[in-house]
Amino acid sequence: MEKIEDKNQQQEEEQVVNPWEVSAKEGGKIDYDKLIDKFGCQRLDQSFVDRVQRLTSRPPHVFLRRGVFFAHRDFNDILDAYERGEKFYLYTGRGPSSEALHLGHLIPFMFTKYLQDAFKVPLVIQLTDDEKCMWKNLSVEESQRLARENAKDIIACGFDISKTFIFSDFDYVGGAFYKNMVKVAKCVTYNKVVGIFGFTGEDHIGKVSFPPVQAVPSFPSSFPHLFSGKDNLRCLIPCAIDQDPYFRMTRDVAPRIGYHKPALIESLFFPALQGETGKMSASDPNSAIYVTDSAKDIKLKVNKHAFTGGQESIEKHRQYGANLEVDIPIKYLNFFLEDDAELEHIKKEYGAGRMLTGEVKKRLTEVLTELVERHRRARAAVTDVMVDAFMAVRPLPNMFD
Amino acid sequence: MEKIEDKNQQQEEEQVVNPWEVSAKEGGKIDYDKLIDKFGCQRLDQSFVDRVQRLTSRPPHVFLRRGVFFAHRDFNDILDAYERGEKFYLYTGRGPSSEALHLGHLIPFMFTKYLQDAFKVPLVIQLTDDEKCMWKNLSVEESQRLARENAKDIIACGFDISKTFIFSDFDYVGGAFYKNMVKVAKCVTYNKVVGIFGFTGEDHIGKVSFPPVQAVPSFPSSFPHLFSGKDNLRCLIPCAIDQDPYFRMTRDVAPRIGYHKPALIESLFFPALQGETGKMSASDPNSAIYVTDSAKDIKLKVNKHAFTGGQESIEKHRQYGANLEVDIPIKYLNFFLEDDAELEHIKKEYGAGRMLTGEVKKRLTEVLTELVERHRRARAAVTDVMVDAFMAVRPLPNMFD
Numbered sequence: 001m002e003k004i005e006d007k008n009q010q011q012e013e014e015q016v017v018n019p020w021e022v023s024a025k026e027g028g029k030i031d032y033d034k035l036i037d038k039f040g041c042q043r044l045d046q047s048f049v050d051r052v053q054r055l056t057s058r059p060p061h062v063f064l065r066r067g068v069f070f071a072h073r074d075f076n077d078i079l080d081a082y083e084r085g086e087k088f089y090l091y092t093g094r095g096p097s098s099e100a101l102h103l104g105h106l107i108p109f110m111f112t113k114y115l116q117d118a119f120k121v122p123l124v125i126q127l128t129d130d131e132k133c134m135w136k137n138l139s140v141e142e143s144q145r146l147a148r149e150n151a152k153d154i155i156a157c158g159f160d161i162s163k164t165f166i167f168s169d170f171d172y173v174g175g176a177f178y179k180n181m182v183k184v185a186k187c188v189t190y191n192k193v194v195g196i197f198g199f200t201g202e203d204h205i206g207k208v209s210f211p212p213v214q215a216v217p218s219f220p221s222s223f224p225h226l227f228s229g230k231d232n233l234r235c236l237i238p239c240a241i242d243q244d245p246y247f248r249m250t251r252d253v254a255p256r257i258g259y260h261k262p263a264l265i266e267s268l269f270f271p272a273l274q275g276e277t278g279k280m281s282a283s284d285p286n287s288a289i290y291v292t293d294s295a296k297d298i299k300l301k302v303n304k305h306a307f308t309g310g311q312e313s314i315e316k317h318r319q320y321g322a323n324l325e326v327d328i329p330i331k332y333l334n335f336f337l338e339d340d341a342e343l344e345h346i347k348k349e350y351g352a353g354r355m356l357t358g359e360v361k362k363r364l365t366e367v368l369t370e371l372v373e374r375h376r377r378a379r380a381a382v383t384d385v386m387v388d389a390f391m392a393v394r395p396l397p398n399m400f401d
Numbered sequence: 402m403e404k405i406e407d408k409n410q411q412q413e414e415e416q417v418v419n420p421w422e423v424s425a426k427e428g429g430k431i432d433y434d435k436l437i438d439k440f441g442c443q444r445l446d447q448s449f450v451d452r453v454q455r456l457t458s459r460p461p462h463v464f465l466r467r468g469v470f471f472a473h474r475d476f477n478d479i480l481d482a483y484e485r486g487e488k489f490y491l492y493t494g495r496g497p498s499s500e501a502l503h504l505g506h507l508i509p510f511m512f513t514k515y516l517q518d519a520f521k522v523p524l525v526i527q528l529t530d531d532e533k534c535m536w537k538n539l540s541v542e543e544s545q546r547l548a549r550e551n552a553k554d555i556i557a558c559g560f561d562i563s564k565t566f567i568f569s570d571f572d573y574v575g576g577a578f579y580k581n582m583v584k585v586a587k588c589v590t591y592n593k594v595v596g597i598f599g600f601t602g603e604d605h606i607g608k609v610s611f612p613p614v615q616a617v618p619s620f621p622s623s624f625p626h627l628f629s630g631k632d633n634l635r636c637l638i639p640c641a642i643d644q645d646p647y648f649r650m651t652r653d654v655a656p657r658i659g660y661h662k663p664a665l666i667e668s669l670f671f672p673a674l675q676g677e678t679g680k681m682s683a684s685d686p687n688s689a690i691y692v693t694d695s696a697k698d699i700k701l702k703v704n705k706h707a708f709t710g711g712q713e714s715i716e717k718h719r720q721y722g723a724n725l726e727v728d729i730p731i732k733y734l735n736f737f738l739e740d741d742a743e744l745e746h747i748k749k750e751y752g753a754g755r756m757l758t759g760e761v762k763k764r765l766t767e768v769l770t771e772l773v774e775r776h777r778r779a780r781a782a783v784t785d786v787m788v789d790a791f792m793a794v795r796p797l798p799n800m801f802d
Binding site: 130133134137140169170171172173174175178179182183185186187188189190191192193194199200201202203204205206208209211212 | 531534535538541570571572573574575576579580583584586587588589590591592593594595600601602603604605606607609610612613
C-alpha cells in the first residue's frame with residue numbers, strides 16, 4: 001500500500017511534458033522554470049531580444065518581446081554566426097492530425113514567418129503524416145490528405161515561396177534523407193528512446209522508428225536539392241517546448257555523425273480557454289478557437305468558456321480588481337494584441353477593477369475575430385497549384401537573398 | 402547456483418538460428434527437423450518436386466531434388482494459383498557485408514534463377530545496404546559500394562534483365578515502399594520483435610526499425626513501377642532458413658494490412674569446410690570457398706581444410722569405408738555435382754572404402770574450380786552499365802512473358 005501511495009503522490013506532483021502529452025500537476029499550471037531545468041535548455045532573456053532587434057534592424061516580434069518564445073538552445077551561436085555574415089536555415093513542422101488548426105497551432109508558424117522575413121533565410125517545413133498515421137491510427141491516405149489541408153493553413157501564414165520548402169514525410173522520405181535517418185538510428189539505443197520518450201514494450205516499432213524522421217531535417221544534407229555542398233549550414237528550429245525531447249536526442253547525435261547541433265527557440269504552450277493547465281486540445285472543440293470558427297463561434301466561446309480572473313460580482317470586482325495571473329482573456333491578448341500601450345492600459349484598468357470582464361472579453365473577441373478572418377481570407381486564396389509549388393522538390397536559387 | 406547451471410545446460414542444448422547467428426549445439430550439427438518444428442514451417446516433400454516438374458515441364462533443379470531447399474510456407478498456394486493460370490513474383494535478397502561472395506551466398510541466387518526461368522516470372526532482389534551499415538557499422542558509402550559489387554555477382558548468376566529489378570535500400574526506400582514500411586511497423590510491437598529477433602535495450606533503434614524494410618518487398622504495391630494495379634499478385638521468397646523470422650513477422654502482418662502472405666521456399670545452410678556445425682562465415686576465409694578463389698586456392702582449401710569422414714589410415718579406410726554423414730566433400734558434391742549417377746557412384750564407392758578421400762577431394766576440386774571459373778568469367782562480363790540497367794527504377798513490360 002505504501003508504495004502505491006508514494007507513486008500517486010509523485011504523479012500528482014509531476015507535470016508531464018512530451019510531444020504527445022502536456023499536463024500540469026493537479027489544478028496548477030505548467031512550471032516553465034522547472035521545465036527549463038529538467039530539459040536543460042536556457043532562458044531567452046532580454047539581451048537576446050535586444051540583439052535580434054539590432055541584427056535585423058526591425059522591431060522584435062510580439063512573441064519575442066513578450067516572452068512567448070522564452071527558451072532556447074544555442075540561439076547565441078546562430079546569432080554569432082549571423083553577425084559574422086554566415087546564414088542559417090529554419091526548420092519547423094506540424095503533425096497533421098486534424099483538419100482545422102487552432103490558434104495554438106499557428107503560433108510557431110507566425111513566429112517562423114517573422115524569423116524568415118527578419119533574417120532572410122530559407123525554411124523547411126516538415127509535415128509528419130507518417131507520425132500521425134502511426135500515433136492516431138489514421139490511414140496513409142487520410143494522413144496525406146490532412147497534410148495537404150494543413151499545408152494550406154501554413155502557406156496562408158505568408159511564407160515566401162522562393163525561400164520555403166514544405167514536405168510530407170510520406171512523399172519525401174528516401175535518398176539522402178533516409179541515409180541520415182539510418183545514421184541517426186545507429187547512434188540511439190532503445191533504452192535511450194525509452195528514457196527520452198517513455199515508450200513501452202507494447203508500443204509498436206513504428207513509434208520507436210520515428211524519432212530519426214523528425215531529427216534529420218536538422219541536417220542540411222537531408223535536402224540535397226536545397227543545400228548541396230552546404231553541410232556546415234546551421235539550423236534553427238522554432239517550436240513549442242514539448243518538441244524539445246526530439247531535438248535533445250538530435251543534438252546528442254549530431255556531432256557523432258559530423259553535423260552541427262541544431263539550435264532551438266522554444267515557446268510556451270498556448271493555454272486552453274478553460275485555463276492554463278496545458279495546451280489547447282484538438283479533441284475538445286470548446287477548449288480552443290479554430291481558424292475555421294465564425295465570428296459568432298468566437299464570441300460564444302470567449303463569453304461562455306474563457307476562464308477569467310474577474311470577481312463574482314460587479315461590486316467585488318470594482319473593489320478587488322481582476323486576478324490577471326489566471327485570466328485567459330488577458331493571456332490571449334498578450335499573444336495577439338500587438339499594441340503594447342493598449343495592452344498595458346487594459347491590464348492596468350482590469351487589474352484595478354475599473355474595467356469589467358465583459359469589456360475585456362469584447363476586446364478579445366474583436367482581436368481574435370480579426371485574426372481569424374484575416375487567416376481565412378489568406379487561406380481561401382491558397383490554391384492546390386500553390387500547395388504543389390511549395391511542396392515541389394526543387395532548388396531555391398534565391399533563398400539567401 | 403542451480404539456476405545458472407540450468408541456463409548453461411539449456412544453452413548447450415539449444416541450437417541458435419536467426420538472421421545474424423547460426424550455431425548448432427556443441428559439437429553437433431543443425432537439427433533441421435527441430436528447426437521446422439520451432440519455426441512452424443512445412444517440410445518440402447517429394448510430391449512438391451514432382452509437381453514442380455509437371456507444372457514447369459522441365460527437370461527440377463538439383464537443389465530441389467536433393468532437398469537443399471527442404472522447407473516451405475504456403476508453396477502449395479503458389480503452385481495452386483500457378484496451375485489456375487495466375488502468375489506470381491519472386492523476391493530474394495542479400496545483405497552486402499563483404500566484397501567477395503562465397504559459395505553459400507550463391508545458392509539462393511542459383512536457385513532463384515532456375516525458378517525465374519522455369520516459371521517465367523518477375524523477380525525483385527533487395528540489397529540491404531542499410532542493414533549492413535547498421536549491423537556491421539559500415540559507412541553509408543561503403544555499404545553502397547559493396548551493394549554494387551555484390552550486384553555484379555548476382556547478375557553473373559544469369560538473371561533475365563527483362564524480368565529482374567535489383568535495388569539497394571539506400572537508393573530505393575521512399576514513396577510506396579516507405580508507406581508499406583509504416584503500415585507494417587504499426588502492426589508490430591517492440592515486445593514482438595524482441596521475441597522474434599532477440600533485440601535488447603542496448604541495441605540501437607536502427608535494428609528495431611529494420612524488420613519492416615525486409616518485410617515490404619513481399620507486397621507488390623511496394624513496387625508501383627512494376628506491379629501497379631496488381632495488389633493481389635502473390636510473392637514467393639527463396640531464401641536460407643535463417644531468414645525465416647523476418648517472414649514469419651511479415652506473414653503475421655500481411656492480412657491485417659490487406660495483402661497476401663508471402664510464400665517461402667527455404668534452404669539448408671551450406672556447411673563450412675571444417676564441418677557441418679553452421680553456415681560458412683565470411684569472417685574466416687578458410688571456412689569457405691570464395692568466388693574470387695583461384696584454382697590453386699580451391700585445391701589448397703579442399704585438401705587442407707575440408708573435414709572428411711575418411712578413416713585415419715588407408716587400411717582402415719579400405720576396411721570400414723568413409724562416414725558419409727559428416728563428410729564435407731560429399732556434402733559439397735551433393736550441392737554442386739549435377740550428374741546424379743556419378744554422385745551415387747562416388748557415394749557408394751567412397752562409403753565402401755573402395756574410393757579414397759584424396760580421390761573424392763580431387764573430384765570436388767574439379768567441380769568447384771569449374772563452377773568458380775564459370776562464375777568469374779560471367780562476372781567479368783558484367784559492366785557498370787549493366788548494373789545501372791538492372792537497378793534502374795523502370796517498368797518491366799515483358800516480365801510475365
